[in-house]
Amino acid sequence: MSAFGSYFYNIFHSLYTVVVGMKITLKHLFQRSVTIQYPTVKKAIPERGRNRLFVNIDDCIGCDQCAMACPVDCITIETCKSTPDVDLGMTSKNTKKRLYVSQFDIDIAKCCYCGLCVWPCPTECIVMTDVYEFSEYDRHNLIYSFANMTADEITEAQRKLKVYDAEQAAKKAAAAAAPVPPKPEQPAPPIT
Amino acid sequence: MDIHSLLQAVQGFLTNEIVLAVILSSLPLIFVLIYVLFVLYTEMKLAGHIQDRVAYMRTGWHGVLQNIADMVKLLLKEDIVPDKADKLFFRLAPYVTFAGSYAAYAVLPFSSIYIGANINLGLFFLVASGSLVVIGILMAGWSSDNKWSMLGGVRSAAQMISYELPTSLAIVIIAMITGSLNLQEIVKFQDGGIQNWLVFGGSLPLQQKLFLLPFTIITFVIFLVSSNAEINRTPFDLPEAESELVQGYFTEYSGLRFAMFYLTEYTNLFTVFAVAVSMFLGGWSSPFGSFMSGPVWGIFWFVVKTYVMVVVQIWVRWTLPRVRVDQLMYVSWKVLTPWLLFCLFAVGFILVI
Numbered sequence: 223m224s225a226f227g228s229y230f231y232n233i234f235h236s237l238y239t240v241v242v243g244m245k246i247t248l249k250h251l252f253q254r255s256v257t258i259q260y261p262t263v264k265k266a267i268p269e270r271g272r273n274r275l276f277v278n279i280d281d282c283i284g285c286d287q288c289a290m291a292c293p294v295d296c297i298t299i300e301t302c303k304s305t306p307d308v309d310l311g312m313t314s315k316n317t318k319k320r321l322y323v324s325q326f327d328i329d330i331a332k333c334c335y336c337g338l339c340v341w342p343c344p345t346e347c348i349v350m351t352d353v354y355e356f357s358e359y360d361r362h363n364l365i366y367s368f369a370n371m372t373a374d375e376i377t378e379a380q381r382k383l384k385v386y387d388a389e390q391a392a393k394k395a396a397a398a399a400a401p402v403p404p405k406p407e408q409p410a411p412p413i414t
Numbered sequence: 415m416d417i418h419s420l421l422q423a424v425q426g427f428l429t430n431e432i433v434l435a436v437i438l439s440s441l442p443l444i445f446v447l448i449y450v451l452f453v454l455y456t457e458m459k460l461a462g463h464i465q466d467r468v469a470y471m472r473t474g475w476h477g478v479l480q481n482i483a484d485m486v487k488l489l490l491k492e493d494i495v496p497d498k499a500d501k502l503f504f505r506l507a508p509y510v511t512f513a514g515s516y517a518a519y520a521v522l523p524f525s526s527i528y529i530g531a532n533i534n535l536g537l538f539f540l541v542a543s544g545s546l547v548v549i550g551i552l553m554a555g556w557s558s559d560n561k562w563s564m565l566g567g568v569r570s571a572a573q574m575i576s577y578e579l580p581t582s583l584a585i586v587i588i589a590m591i592t593g594s595l596n597l598q599e600i601v602k603f604q605d606g607g608i609q610n611w612l613v614f615g616g617s618l619p620l621q622q623k624l625f626l627l628p629f630t631i632i633t634f635v636i637f638l639v640s641s642n643a644e645i646n647r648t649p650f651d652l653p654e655a656e657s658e659l660v661q662g663y664f665t666e667y668s669g670l671r672f673a674m675f676y677l678t679e680y681t682n683l684f685t686v687f688a689v690a691v692s693m694f695l696g697g698w699s700s701p702f703g704s705f706m707s708g709p710v711w712g713i714f715w716f717v718v719k720t721y722v723m724v725v726v727q728i729w730v731r732w733t734l735p736r737v738r739v740d741q742l743m744y745v746s747w748k749v750l751t752p753w754l755l756f757c758l759f760a761v762g763f764i765l766v767i
Contacts, residue, residue: 233749243733247464251729257468 267352272335274353275328277368281313281347284321288339288348296332297339300325302379305386313345323369324376330356331364439530442519450680453721454481457728464732488676491669499666500557507554508667508674514546515678518685523598525698525712536597537585540689541578544644547682548574554675555663567663569652573643573742577650580640580750584633587754587761588693591616591626597689601697608701613694625764629757634694636750636757638723641686643746645679647727649734650742687723688716695719 258265267273284301301321304310310319339348358364371379427433455478462469470477495504518540520530533539548571555567589595591612592603603617604610613634615623643650664675691697696719698712706715737745 240730240734244729247729247733250466251460251464253466255463255468256466259468259471 267354269352271352272337272350274330274351274356275333275339275366276349276351277326277328278347278349279323279326279368279370280311281315281345282323282326282368283313283317283319283345284323285344287342287344291338291342293336293338294332294334296329298325298327298329299323302376303383304379305382308382313347315345317345322371322376322379324371324379326368328366328368329364330366331361438528439520441528442522442524442530443516445524446516446519446677446681446684449684449717450677451481453680453683453724454484456725460725460728461732464729485673488669488673491672493669493671494666496559496666498559500559503553503557504666505671507550507557508671508678509550510553511547511550512674512678512681514543514550515682515685517543517546518689519681521597522685522688523601523692523697524716525709526598526602527709528713529598532596532598534594534596537589537595537600537689537693540685541582541585544574544578544581547678550678551663554667558663558666560666563663563665566652566665569739570646570663572739573646573650573652573746576743576746577640577643577750580636580746580754581644583751583754583758584637584640585693587629587633587758588612590758590761590765591618591630597692597697601692601699604696605699605707607699607703608696610699611694611696611701622764626761629760629764630694632753633757633761634690636754637690637694640746640750641690642727642730643742645682645686647679647683647731649730649737651736652739652742683724683727684720687727688720691716691719691723695723 284299286299286301289295289297289299300323302324304320304322310322312318335350337350340346340350356364428437458469458477458480470480473480473483495501521533521536521539523529551570551574552567555563555565555570558564585595588600592600594600594603600612604612606617608614610617613630615626615630618626646652664672667675696715698716700707700711700715
């Protein structure tokens, strides 16, 4: 096309594109918007999505597996042995609980939501829920404590443990000091 | 002091010439301020729905209070004047720009009984006050100590000056057909119904009108395009190209000064489309002839027609991408001006024969 012809072609072509463009925008003007108005309408999140952690402390046996699995060390667990006269109950998997869990803190601000703590748990007490709206104004409020022992209970349990340990040590010492008639091979005494 | 003498004093005060002049001349200002709220809301909602999204649902019902919130925010912002900026011009620029665009309201015929200043050179005055806007923008761009603002200001000046030519030529064509530069006369020429509108040839004998029709339609389209460029709206918004120059010539402005520029943009928008409506689409006259016409209906028709044109412009804005600066100059000098010159000769020829 000559330069003269292309001049006119350009003009009419550009006018045509303007009109075509306006037709498209008009169509979009009357289409439904795709916005989801968030706080009033929430999208469903996937069933296996990894969001805030939850610990069912009644099932926790204090094995420390989740704390060891955590890549960012956000779980802090402290346990205390219980004495044989205390019955701590059974977990949901019908195993006996033997440890008091005196501290179970998860710093959810550090948590990277990888889910690596969920798999090692023998009783499946630590799970990822579907809660994703848990902002706080103070970051210290993001340290979640799941243990439910009061300070008095903890000191009491530790005291009982000390007493029991002392008793056992005394018994052992007495058994070692006193002359004992030779006995046939016995199995090792059970660890208390 | 009894009620009678109080009423007399109030009446005397209101009919005092100076007071009356001040009140009547501030009516367009009140109109502008109210109109800006409406057009800002329209623009944001139209922009949103064209882009398949909703815009602002939370401030007020469906966002009606958003503009007021924006204005309040702009008022409360810190007023920063850059250290190395030319302080006098930096402070003066928004007001010069707004004065230039607001001065045009003096000659807009809102109705058959209300026109701010019925001067015989109305259209000429409009073009001249548009140039004042150019000065304001140059001042703003140059005095902010910022390379990109300067670029934006200079680009804007080049754009506005080169698009004043097609605008003025279109005005000359209209002046030839109607024989006057007075906007009130031009609108009166188109009174009587939609067939008398200048875009369809004006109230001339039918033969002449048929010949004039293609040329007036071309003139109308060219006038719309060049007035879009005059007011720096997309697709011609190089001076405020948001992705390139941050905000162009008003990058360094904040708070109330920015609000003045923003106000100027929407004031200008109304002005150029009001001029287009007055010149081509019949101004305040009703398209049905004598049905729904009268002095008060005049204001209604004027505002409605301009508003429809503004909505069309917003629609175009959210359709088209920006033109390059060389394409901009090409369009102005090599397309719009030659076609208008051709129309000028053709219209002159038809009117003479």
